[in-house]
Amino acid sequence: MRGSHWFIICIVSFLVLMFAIECRLPKKFVWTPTFSHYDKQPFGCAVFDSLLSASLPMRYSVSGKTFYQLEQEDTVSRRAILVVNNHLALTDVDVNALLKGAERGNKIMLVSNSFTGNLRDTLGFESSYSYFNPIVLRKYAASLLSKDSLHWVGDSTVYPRRIFRFYPQLCSSYFWQDSLSVKVLAEKSISSDEFRYDFGVKFDSLQVDTLCNVPVAMSCSWGKGEIILVSTPLLFTNYGVLDGKNAAYIFRLLSQMGEFPIIRTEGYLEEAAQVQMSPFRYFISQRPLRWALYLTMIAILLFMTFTARRRQRVIPVIHEPENKSMEFTELIGTLYFQKKDHADLVHKKYIYFAEELRREIQVDVEDVADDERSFDRIAQKTGMSAEEVGKFIRAVRPVIYGGQTITAEQMKQFIDKMNEIIDHI
Template sequence: MKGSRWFTIGIVAFLLLMFAVECRLPKKFVWTPTFGHRDKQPFGCHVFDELLASSLPDGYSVSGETLYRLEQEDTVTRRGIMVLAGNLHLSDTDVRALLGMAERGDKVLLAAGSFGRLLKDTLGFESSYSYFNPADFKRYASSLLSRDSLHWVGDSAVYPARTFYFYPQLCSTYFWADSLPMKRLAERTVMADEFVHQTDSVPSDTVYRVPVAMSCPWGKGEIVLVSTPLIFTNYGVLDKDNVTYVFRLLSHIGGVPIIRTEAYMEEAGQVRTSPFRYFLSQKPLRWALYLALASVLLFMIFTARRRQRAIPVIREPENKSLEFMELIGTLYYQKKDHADLVRKKYLYFAEELRREIQVDVEEVADDERSFDRIAQKTGMEVSGISHFIREVRPVIYGAHPISVEQMKRYIDKMNEIISHI
């Protein structure tokens, strides 16, 4: 009992020590984009949301409602709706709700790395696509290589023209359209070999200025399209003074309360469907969950003690092999069937040759090669091996009786060949 108590104390002390060490270890960053409201990793939006909530005078909030649900809300106050996602593929219902809110005066900002075909056809634009690789981004950033430039070309009466510098992985996508009625807010330069809409007649050193942020008036409102969603993350707003570029984009949906919806994030659906989210949001249920976990922990501690039980007596198993061999040997001795004993030994002998040196002595047509192979492997004379096998075959395949001396000679010869392999 005393030893069990010290064992439990040692385990608890070890767990507390490991917990303290784990708390003091530096946190490992996860570079996968999530745009999550509670995600404090580089490409989450915890810092971004906190900054906007404390900076925007008209109010800022994060919601889990879809565009359709937001459009159905009966409100006379105009709002700014913001959607951040890696891939934004809206359904027909969402597109109609988006256009309906813009028609009655709401301002909508859509920032995504790729857009669905339905939204492209409705607004009349095209966009490139580039897969974001966190490993490539970390290597590029740690190498201190040059950044790409984004040029602000919006209304110069409000904001003067200015160039912002981002890592290429954060601003690699862009828009294009020949008859685009939208107003360019920001653009970047790409070479002809990088431009996905180029023709074969264009020289490879041609430089294009392609938009990365555009504004489209729609009804009484406005729709802002941004192809660089990663600049709205924690890393984007903390990257030098590039937060100025973010606020310039947000100014187009400013002047009204802004709502950022998480309904179109890949991880958001998993968080909302978790039952623990509701448990932790209600104080009585939260304490009930804590109490249940504490009860389980106490149960594990008090039932972890070693309970003494009867130790069964395990007898050493008897070796019956020698007795069995004596029985079989007695049967053969009484029957005087020496040829059958040689026959069984020969089967084992042939199988051993097949397995060890790939020789089949039961194949008579291949005797010469087989005898040579056995002689090479054993170092014995070919003639002796040939004479022995041809002598023993009639005993194996026939019914000729043999004496005890012949049986011993045949078996000893087979053992000799096997031992020399």
């Protein structure tokens, strides 16, 4: 067997071995929240959406439209809209469309760590902000520290009161409101010092080292509909629905939507989450398309393997480059002959003539103030008289600088004289 065959076998065996090792390696989790419909990592929403689609057939869907687009799409039927994001940035147009939809009977659930000021001012609430750090979460979970408690305080006739326990990093944000029309669904206990730090000096009346209950989920009526605010977006992810008994907390919140069809919109996700929606990722997610992609890659690999042997290439015929200088010269000469611009041709020749003198004998004939020395220098180098040289230079200058018109015969005399001087240097 030839050496090239052994090389190909080794490469193929190495690739097969690496593929087998890669398949057996444990999958690495990415803890960055994306809330994307296509992300199967802990803080994506692929499992969350699939579970709700199975639990609510024909009543749950995912869309990429904004509130304005959804409102323009359907202004008659009533439905529930769910938005899940870490930072919910709504424009005035979005807020107006949201309120308009709620006013005519829609139920809208906004799940986020932070909300824009125009929405807070309209609904009359404040929210604390918390930055999520995956490293801190992993360290906290590894330390086996106690979890925070979320108390369900909604309508006890529907669901009994219950305590749900989550890691503090997943439920650190909360609300404050002073409106009696707001209905609290879930709350948690925090220290008065933390409350004072988050909301400023206007709450200094609270006693030191006391506990106070703050909402983490609440709803307010708006027109014929309802707006539900939730401050724990990381619970509405794959991790949240797979977190054992705590998944009941999410379904209690979603039950506030009633019997309306639920639309979860991704129109406000960051660009990083939209990358998950690439066509290539869709190919991988579908079994027939995935196998088609694998077979294509195997076919390309086989093609490269069997066509890798060296082949004799066709030796190209190299022709000797043609000399186009004479043809170019004739073309330029024809153009000047047709234009009858003899002075311009003398001007171009004079530029070359002056440059040749500067380079060969260091004489600048364009410097009028130094004419006598220049004429003497040219006369010494060419054997001509200084008077003859000076007479020629002074005769050609009006043509060069004054724009004097000359005949073809005069042009030939000027050019011949310049050639004569250059030839005698």
